[in-house]
Amino acid sequence: MNKMHRDSLKLMKIGACLTASVFLIVLAVxxxxxxxxxxxxxxxxxxxxxxxGLIIFVLDFFVFPKLTYETSLFQLGEEEITTxxxxxxxxKLIVPYVTIQNVExxxxxxxxxxxxxxxxxxxxxxxxEIPYVHEHEAETLKAxxxxxMNNLDVRRSHD
Numbered sequence: 001m002n003k004m005h006r007d008s009l010k011l012m013k014i015g016a017c018l019t020a021s022v023f024l025i026v027l028a029v030x031x032x033x034x035x036x037x038x039x040x041x042x043x044x045x046x047x048x049x050x051x052x053g054l055i056i057f058v059l060d061f062f063v064f065p066k067l068t069y070e071t072s073l074f075q076l077g078e079e080e081i082t083t084x085x086x087x088x089x090x091x092k093l094i095v096p097y098v099t100i101q102n103v104e105x106x107x108x109x110x111x112x113x114x115x116x117x118x119x120x121x122x123x124x125x126x127x128x129e130i131p132y133v134h135e136h137e138a139e140t141l142k143a144x145x146x147x148x149m150n151n152l153d154v155r156r157s158h159d
Contacts, residue, residue: 001073008132016060097148
């Protein structure tokens with residue numbers, strides 16, 4: 001099975017930093033509210049919130065990206081696409097090419113900086129995502145999936 005692109009680790013760490021930044025802004029607003037005596041807040045509340053934020057940041061920055069990278073796998077077979085996701089709860093999703101309605105590529109501004117895209121495979125029942133693959137690999141995967149879909153359409157029209 002294939003893994004995400006190696007730069008996905010950097011993307012996940014940048015996401016952790018953005019989350020920590022929002023958390024620090026919330027903490028600063030709480031401190032400002034307390035400083036202006038709008039609402040009295042005990043100092044232990046700040047210490048507790050800061051410790052919780054630090055623990056979440058450490059897990060989000062150091063632990064979860066590596067675990068997610070190691071446990072998110074995908075494979076394009078002859079008849080179906082298989083993804084395996086989950087750190088603690090493993091989820092195996094199998095989508096036959098017959099059920100695929102569309103394939104979309106998604107790329108945010110940070111992903112663009114690293115030339116990374118995610119493929120979103122849309123079916124009538126559910127959606128599947130192949131996250132964080134290199135742009136060229138994403139194009140190749142999309143073309144391969146479309147080729148498989150077209151081959152199935154041709155076979156169905158001859159039957």
